[in-house]
Amino acid sequence: MTDSRPVLTMTGISKSFPGVRALHDVNFRLFPGEVHALMGENGAGKSTLIKVLTGVYDTDEGAITLDGAPVSFSGPMQATAAGVSTVYQEVNLCTNLSVAENIFIGREPRLLGAVRWGEVRRRARALLARLDLDLDVSAPLGSYSLAIQQMVAIARAIDIQARVLILDEPTSSLDAGEVAQLFRIMRQLRDEGIAILFVTHFLDQVYEIADRITVLRNGGLVGEYPTIELPQLSLVEKMIGKELDVLEGIEEHSRRDLAAVEEGTPLVAVSNLGRAGAVEPFSLTIHAGEVVGLAGLLGSGRTEVARLLFGADRADGGQVAVNGEPSGLRTPAQAIDRGIGFCSENRRAEGIVADLSVRENLILAMQAARGWLRPIPRRRQDELVEKYIKALSIRPADPEVPVRNLSGGNQQKVLLARWLITEPRLLILDEPTRGIDIGAKTEIQKLVTQLSDGGMAVLFISAELEEVLRLSHKVAVMRDRQMVAQLANDDSLDADRVMQTIASGTHREEADR
């Protein structure tokens, strides 16, 4: 399929920001009818390359050609008009508008200035039919799942005679079934001759769908490889630039002794805690030094459990005892007082304060606990910040940079450090490794192990079962907003058994979607 001429080439692309060299002499080409994976750690330059391509950024050096002719887009609008469409990680559509409006917003078919709504709906239906989607195009987009919204974004992108489709981490919030649906559509578009640039952190997905792989590291090009000629292990090595002994260190640590940690008064004992419409009443004990994994599908109530434990949502029934004392956890501030920390899965909306510097984000929770009248002395701040920037290798290592300038993985580390500074007794981590690269992921997993060895209890929520099994003493399984099982993580427990519990755990009928 690569015997034709490339539809898109980028040669010698360089791009610097003040103090950072984001891209250096990068080449990239894309052939019609292929899925091409762009791989690299956080901060390797993937997003910058895409933004240069679509004209969000200007290049410092280098040339881009489309169909052999040199192009330079002044912005995403122009790129789209030329046939280069992008679908971003977070769906950038208006959930309050209808499906059809979302597809055609900004370029509605008009007659004498008036929008031809019938035509809009008819064309939207035709477009969605091409993707084998049967939706009510007049329904608000928000009434559909995130996966469907993603498909609608793709429909919008390919309508404009797209020849190049850029998918920037489209799968990070999708569950397995939804990913399969997305891949089916990607294959179909590929067969129609569209060139697809696919960015993801999930290695398995790359091997499932990509024809070729381009690897970036630290803003430079490592190489371009046909997928079949690049084994998974060497891909990871090329991405992180070193041998893969780090991961194995953790593997040895697996299979942790549940009985050893589960003695004495539990640190947190939950009985029949629940909230109508969010999660059915559940009971759970967490001991000091114990890692409890929370497994389940997207939307099964994992996050809701975490939010109740942290007081982010108010429970409408049940009790929580911390160290044997009954405690009402009605607000986050109360939970923090009792030594609980919570890293939200929604980094941008519920985690970082983008305007504030890395230093301010790091000390935020500690300062909040002290109250505004007792500022942390600047010298103490600097000590703490330096310590955690080093311990978690947060990059860039400049505490005064606004945190919005950091890559996703580094923002995640800042959030982690914010809680570690408060020295919590129970740390709730909701999808701490989602959307971050394998190097940072390994570091975070190692950190969880170290923390629990040091006596901290961790509630670890993740969609990746291997990760949950690797780290946890016991695994609580969520299904349809119920906690259906709590399984000791001994030798008999493996991903299949957890999967079966998720699939068939209860007597409840298959409900939503």
Next chain:
Amino acid sequence: MNDTVGRYRAMTAHRLFWPAAVLVVMLAANTVYRPGFLSVELKDGHLYGTPIDILRLSAPLILVALGMTVVISTGGIDLSVGSMCAISGAIACMYISQQPDQNSLPVVLTALAMALGVALVLGAWNGVLVAVIGIQPIIATLILMVAGRGLAQLITEGQIITINSEPYRAIGLGHVLTLPLAILIALAAALLVGAFTRRTALGMIIESVGGNAEASRLAGIRSGRVIFLAYVLSAVCAAVAGFMMTANVSSADGNAAGLWVELDAILAVVIGGTSLAGGRFFLSGTILGALIIQTLTTTVYAMNISPQTSLLFKAVVVIAVCLIQAPAFRARFARRRSSAPPPSAVTDSPKEQVPA
């Protein structure tokens, strides 16, 4: 060569550069028009001259704008400050006017204390509406903006209360150490608010709440208290500004005192570089902004611009100032002039790019 370019860039990138430049240009234009504009002379141990007048007259606006900066930083807005000025002035003047000895210092101090007490209560009212009940700030403070005028009228019984009190008059027109007392009060308030926010952790916590309220809540910040405090602070600042306004004319007019000052204050905050969306706030920028607005008003008088056109003239200048301030506008302007694209400006844009 490269070094000077770099230094120039670093200077123009400083957030106070453009407001300061605008102020300098305005003063220069005035001096060209009227060469004696900048001259200051010492008479009877007091400094006199147009620059001193500008400082003195900008004092109430600086005060109101300081409080407004903090409120805006939380992501809110306080429309009631103008009415607050009128209420505090009315209470103080009403009390003084009913006393046999209007020149007695204890009488004036009692009047100020009473008015400040009411300001605390009304600020708390705003704070409760926004932080506890959760009404949108623009609506919550609109209540007091409208009702407050009525309250001021009730206090003065619809009359203009004239007083004859030297100590009270001094708040607006007195001098200390050759300088107008009003500007010293404004300066002291600025230092106080600065210390209150920057020497404690309050400033950072306010910026955090204004930047991302939900993330702040989940970090354990009791944002309600912080927001409440901001509205109380704003009301107190406005009350002191109200003393100055009424002291300047030795009378309290419930209708006219502080009329539209909330709009000037919001403008000063924006010129100073604080985003209306909340987050980072800059007290020094706000003060510069207030000085720019007062200089503009003085310019209109000094240049004998007819009253019919003065509002239009002000509007044009304000639009120009806001455009010069905006990085996006400057970048576009620079791009149009030289075909080469500007080298930076990418990292300045705070919001996410929305794809087509």
